[in-house]
Amino acid sequence: MATIFFSEPELVIGHGRKVLFLNPGDLQIFKEIELPPDLTTCGLKLAEPVPVPGPGPRPSHPASSSKQQPAALKEATGSVKVEVSIQNVTYSPDRQLLALTTVGQKAVLLYKSRPENAQLLSIRPLTRASSALRFCSDGSSVLVTDKTGDCYQYDCVEVDAPPRLLLGHLSIVYDILWSEDQQYIITCDRDDKIRVTNYPATFDIHSYCLGHKEFVSGLAMLTEQHIISASGDKTLRVWNYTSGKELLLHELPAPAVRMLVRQLEPEKAYEVAVLLYDHVDAIGVYRLEQTTKESWSITATQMVRAEAGNWHICNFALTDNRIYVTGAENDRLTLRVYDSRNGETATGLPDGWLKMVLDNLDVDAFMPEDLSVWFKKRFDNVSDYLERKKRRIEEQKQQKCG
Amino acid sequence: MVTTTQENDELTWTSTVTGLPQKRYYRQRAHSNPIADHCFDYPARPEDVDWRWLYPSMRADQEVSFADIGCGYGGFLVTLGEMFPEKISIGMEIRVKVSDYVLDRIKALRHRSSDTGAYQNIACLRTNAMKYLPNYFRKGQLEKMFFLYPDPHFKRAKHKWRIINQALLSEYAYVLRKGGLVYTMTDVEDLHIWIVSHMEEHPLYERLTDEEASTDPITPRLYQSSEEGAKVVRNKGDHFLAIFRRL
Numbered sequence: 107m108a109t110i111f112f113s114e115p116e117l118v119i120g121h122g123r124k125v126l127f128l129n130p131g132d133l134q135i136f137k138e139i140e141l142p143p144d145l146t147t148c149g150l151k152l153a154e155p156v157p158v159p160g161p162g163p164r165p166s167h168p169a170s171s172s173k174q175q176p177a178a179l180k181e182a183t184g185s186v187k188v189e190v191s192i193q194n195v196t197y198s199p200d201r202q203l204l205a206l207t208t209v210g211q212k213a214v215l216l217y218k219s220r221p222e223n224a225q226l227l228s229i230r231p232l233t234r235a236s237s238a239l240r241f242c243s244d245g246s247s248v249l250v251t252d253k254t255g256d257c258y259q260y261d262c263v264e265v266d267a268p269p270r271l272l273l274g275h276l277s278i279v280y281d282i283l284w285s286e287d288q289q290y291i292i293t294c295d296r297d298d299k300i301r302v303t304n305y306p307a308t309f310d311i312h313s314y315c316l317g318h319k320e321f322v323s324g325l326a327m328l329t330e331q332h333i334i335s336a337s338g339d340k341t342l343r344v345w346n347y348t349s350g351k352e353l354l355l356h357e358l359p360a361p362a363v364r365m366l367v368r369q370l371e372p373e374k375a376y377e378v379a380v381l382l383y384d385h386v387d388a389i390g391v392y393r394l395e396q397t398t399k400e401s402w403s404i405t406a407t408q409m410v411r412a413e414a415g416n417w418h419i420c421n422f423a424l425t426d427n428r429i430y431v432t433g434a435e436n437d438r439l440t441l442r443v444y445d446s447r448n449g450e451t452a453t454g455l456p457d458g459w460l461k462m463v464l465d466n467l468d469v470d471a472f473m474p475e476d477l478s479v480w481f482k483k484r485f486d487n488v489s490d491y492l493e494r495k496k497r498r499i500e501e502q503k504q505q506k507c508g
Numbered sequence: 509m510v511t512t513t514q515e516n517d518e519l520t521w522t523s524t525v526t527g528l529p530q531k532r533y534y535r536q537r538a539h540s541n542p543i544a545d546h547c548f549d550y551p552a553r554p555e556d557v558d559w560r561w562l563y564p565s566m567r568a569d570q571e572v573s574f575a576d577i578g579c580g581y582g583g584f585l586v587t588l589g590e591m592f593p594e595k596i597s598i599g600m601e602i603r604v605k606v607s608d609y610v611l612d613r614i615k616a617l618r619h620r621s622s623d624t625g626a627y628q629n630i631a632c633l634r635t636n637a638m639k640y641l642p643n644y645f646r647k648g649q650l651e652k653m654f655f656l657y658p659d660p661h662f663k664r665a666k667h668k669w670r671i672i673n674q675a676l677l678s679e680y681a682y683v684l685r686k687g688g689l690v691y692t693m694t695d696v697e698d699l700h701i702w703i704v705s706h707m708e709e710h711p712l713y714e715r716l717t718d719e720e721a722s723t724d725p726i727t728p729r730l731y732q733s734s735e736e737g738a739k740v741v742r743n744k745g746d747h748f749l750a751i752f753r754r755l
Contacts, residue, residue, distance in 0.1 A: 244672050254668075255675075274675025297639055298552065303678075309711050311682040314642045316553035488634075491604050498533070 108432040108439055108472065112423040113197045120206060121439055122194040130425050132463040135466060139204075139224050145190055150210065150229045155341045163245060170386070189470070193236050198245035201459050203227075203262055205248045207236035212252055214260055228265035230257075230276045237265075240282045249278035255295060275301065281325040284331065292347055293331060294322035296318035296480060300335055302347050313350040317343060324365030324380075329373050332402075334394070336362035336380050338481055342392070344402045354402040356392070360385035363477050366424045379424050383477060388414035389422060389429060391446050410449040412442065418474040428452050429443075437471040479489060517717075528616045531581060534609035550640045557644055561594060562631035567636050572596045572644075573651040575683075577637045578658055582610035583601060586617065587729050588654075589630035595651075599632040607634035623707075638676060645683040652679060653690050655703075656730065660696045672703045674710070681712040684754040689716075693730050700748035707752045716751040724751065 111119040117130040127137040142148055190210040197204055197219070202226060205218040212232040217224040233253040241248045241262070249255045255275030261267040277296035284291055284305070290312060294300045300322055302317035319327075319340030328334055333347045339362040344354035360382040368377040375396045387409035395405050410429060412419060419437035429444045441460055443452040520530050551557045560565060565700065579585045579599025601607040602604040610632035617627040635644070658671045667673065672692065680690065689711065690702050708714045720725055731747060 217637050271674075273678065274673075276675075308710070309681070311647075311678050314646065314682075316643065319552055378727070490605055491608070495533075495608070 107162060108420050109192065109195050110421050110430060110432045110441075111195070112425050112430070113384045114199075114434055117425070118195060118197070119441070119463070120192040121188055121432075121472075123192065124467055125192065125195055125204075125206065126463065126466060128463065130428065130430070132456050133463055135463065136347075137222065137224065137398050138466070139206075140206065141171060141190055141192070141215075141216065143190060145208065148226060148229060150211060150213050150231060152231060170245070171391065185428070192417065194250075195237040196239045196241060198262075199243055201244060203245050203248075205239055205241065205262075206262075207239055207250060209235045212236075214248070214261060216248070216260070222342060223231075227262075230260060230266070230269065237278050237280060243286050244282045244288070249282055249284065249291065251282050251293065253278045255279055257282065257291070257293060258480065261496045272305075273301075273303050275299070275450065276288055280321065280323045283327055285327070286330065290347070294325050294335060296321040296482075298322060298339075299350060300325065300333075300345070300347070302350070304493070313348060315343075315345040315347055315352070317352050317355070320361065320482065323363050323480070326367035326378075327366060328367070328376060328394075328402075329407060332396075334367060334376075334378060336365035338362065338383070341382065342378065342404075344394070351400075353400055354404075354466055355468055356404050356455050358382065358390060359387065361481075363480070364421060366422070368424050368426075375473035377424065377446075379422070379429065381419065381422060384508070388415050388419050390446075391429075404431065408446065408449055410444050410446065420474050432470050434474040437473060439467055439472045440478040460488045511528060513722050522612070524617050524656070527560075527620045528611055529612040531609060534581075534605045536603045536605040536610075539540050548635055549642050552643065553642055554642075554646050554649075558628070559596075562598075562633070563628060564581070564597060564603040565625065565628045572598045573649070574598070574654070575637075575641075575652070576651055576654040576656070578602070578655065579610060579632060580657070580677060581606060582613055582632060583615065584626070584654065584656055584730070585610065585630050585632065586613070586646070587690060591726070591729065593629060595629065597630045599630065600637040601632060602634065603638050604634060607632050613703075614748060625714075641679055641683050647682055648685040648688075650683050651688050652726075653684060653688070656694045657688070658695055658699070660690075660694070660699045662698075667702075670699075670702070672706055674706055677706060677710045677713070681710070681754055686754055688754040690692055691725075691726065691730065694748050695745050697746065697748060700750065704750050707750070712755050713752040714755055717755060721751045746750065 115127040119126045122142040125139040126135050128135055138235045170453055188210040190208050193207040193209050194205045202220060207214050212235055213229050214232055216227045218227055234254055236250045237253055239252045246263055247259050249257055249259055255277050256271060257267040257273045258268050259272050275295040279293050280295050281293050288305055291305050298318045298320060302312045304310045304312045318337040318339050322335050322337045324336040327336050330331045331346050332344055334344050336342050338357045340361050341354055342356040345352055354407050362380045363383045364381040366379045370377055374396055378392045378394050380390045382388060382390060389410040389412055391408040392404045393406035395400060396402050403478045412431050416435050417440055419431055419433040422429055422431045427447055429446045431442045433440055441456055441464055445452045533635055538656055571594050573587055574587050574597040576599045579601050582599050585597060585599040614627060621627060655671055661669045692699050708715060
C-alpha cells in the first residue's frame with residue numbers, strides 16, 4: 107500500500123516504514139516520519155496471539171489480504187519477523203494530529219504533528235489490518251475500520267485508552283465519513299451499501315443510501331446534508347444521507363476504485379476525481395455543481411490518461427492544478443505528476459526531485475493490491491440444482507409410465 | 509383428497525397422499541456460510557422489490573410485516589399464514605434445496621386450497637438475511653421477526669456467523685418498527701444464553717417478562733409448528749424461548 111494525500115499545503119506520502127511530507131510545488135521534503143523495524147521498540151504491546159483455526163471468521167473479505175495472511179500467521183506464532191509497513195495515514199482536520207496504521211505488526215499510531223518534528227503520542231495494537239481511517243471534526247478521536255467490517259473508535263485525548271467497537275458491517279468497509287456536527291458516521295462496504303449510523307448512539311442505524319450494485323469504494327462530504335459516493339458499478343451518486351434519497355446518478359466509463367473531492371466554491375461547486383479500474387483513461391476529473399437545493403449536475407469532464415497500462419496505478423492526490431499519482435512499475439514504487447486541467451504530464455517540476463522522493467521511499471519490491479477481488483464473485487448453485495431436480499422428476503415419470 | 513402428478517406438472521415431487529412436496533427430495537446439510545459470496549439476485553433497495561411476484565393476490569394497502577429468518581422447511585411460516593390471514597409473512601432461507609422445498613410446499617398448499625384462497629399471504633425468499641434485510645425492508649417496516657432454531661455455530665471462531673450477534677442486532681432494529689417483537693427459540697442452552705445476553709445488552713431491545721411471553725398467542729405455536737421444534741418435542745429435549753421488544 108502506498109498512500110498519498112494532499113492536505114493544504116502539504117503533500118503526504120506513506121510507504122513502507124516512512125511518511126514523507128512534501129511541498130507540492132517543488133517536491134521538497136520538509137519533514138518525515140520513519141517507523142522502527144520492530145514497533146515493540148517504540149512501545150507497541152502485542153496482543154496475545156489468538157489462534158484462529160480453519161478459515162477465518164469472515165472469509166468473504168477480499169482475498170487481497172491473502173498477501174498479508176501468511177505474514178499474519180507467522181506473526182501469531184512469533185517465529186518469523188514480519189516487515190512493518192504503513193497502511194493508512196490521515197491528518198486531523200486542524201492538522202495538529204496525525205494517525206497512521208500499520209500491517210506486519212498491526213497498530214494504530216498517533217502523532218502530534220506540530221511543531222517541526224512529529225511526536226509519537228501513542229501506539230495501540232489493532233486486531234486486524236485497517237481499511238480506512240478518519241478523525242472526527244474536532245480531532246478528539248479517530249475511527250479505524252477493518253477488513254471484516256468492524257469500526258473502532260480510538261480516543262485521541264486519552265491516548266492510551268483501549269478502542270471502542272462502534273459498529274459492524276458484514277464485509278470490508280472501504281471508506282468512512284464523520285459529519286461535521288459529529289452526529290452521523292457514514293460507512294460504505296463491499297456489499298453495495300452506504301450506512302448512516304447515529305453518533306454517539308451507534309447501535310441505532312439512521313438510514314441507508316441504497317442503489318449501488320457493486321462495492322462502494324469511496325465517500326466524500328459535499329454539504330451538511332449531501333454526500334457523494336463512487337462504486338464498482340460504474341456510477342457516481344449524490345445522496346441526501348439523512349433521508350437516503352439519491353439526488354444524482356452519473357455513469358462512469360469504468361468501475362471506480364478511489365475517489366477524491368475538492369471544494370471549489372462552498373455549497374456550490376466541487377471537483378470530483380475518480381480512479382478507474384482497468385481503463386485506458388485512468389482518472390476521471392468531474393466538475394460537480396449544485397443546481398438547486400436538492401439537485402446536482404456534472405458540468406465538465408476531463409480524463410487523465412496517466413499512462414494507464416504501462417504501470418499499475420494505486421493511489422492519487424489532488425491539488426488545485428495537479429494530480430500526483432503513485433503506483434508500481436516493474437515492482438517498484440513510482441510517482442508521476444499530471445496537470446488536472448488538460449490531463450497531460452505536469453510541467454515545471456524541478457529535475458531530479460521525483461527521483462529523490464522515490465529514493466527516500468524505496469523499499470523492497472512493491473506489489474500493488476489486486477483490486478479484482480473487490481468485485482463479487484458470481485457462482486451459480488441454483489440452476490445446477492434445478493436441472494438435477496428436473497431430471498429426477500422426468501425419471502420418476504418414466505418409471506411410472508413404464 | 510388426492511392430488512396426482514398429472515394434475516400439475518410442477519408438483520411432481522409431491523406426495524400422492526398429502527398433496528405436499530416430500531422433504532426427502534430436499535435434504536441439505538444444516539450449515540451454510542452466511543458471509544461468503546453466494547449467487548443471489550437481490551434488490552438494490554426496498555422500492556425495487558416486486559412483491560406481487562411472490563404474493564399475487566396481495567392488496568395495495570398490504571406489505572410484508574412478519575419475517576421468519578432462516579425459515580427452514582417452512583413449518584412455522586405455514587402456521588403464521590394460518591394464524592394471521594390478514595398479515596403478509598415472508599420466510600427467508602439461505603439453502604437452495606430447502607428454500608425450494610418451501611416454495612413447492614406453498615405452491616402445493618395454495619393449489620390444494622384454491623377454493624378458499626388460503627396461503628396467499630406466505631412466501632419464501634432464498635436470500636442471505638444477514639446481508640440483505642435493508643435491501644428488502646424499509647426502516648421500521650416489520651412487526652415481528654422470528655429466529656427459530658438458528659444454526660448454533662458452536663466453534664468460537666464462527667460466532668460471527670451466528671444470526672444473532674452484536675452488529676446484526678442493529679440491522680434488525682432498523683427494519684423493525686418501535687414496539688415490534690423478536691422471537692427467538694433454540695434447543696441449545698449456550699446459544700440461548702448468548703442470545704439473551706446480546707439482546708439485553710443492546711439498548712434498543714428489552715426482554716418480555718415470562719408472563720407477557722406466556723400470554724402471547726404465538727408462544728404455544730412456537731413449540732409445535734416448526735419441524736425442528738417438533739423434533740425436539742419428540743426427543744423430549746429442552747426448548748429455550750425468549751421474546752424481545754424493539755424500543
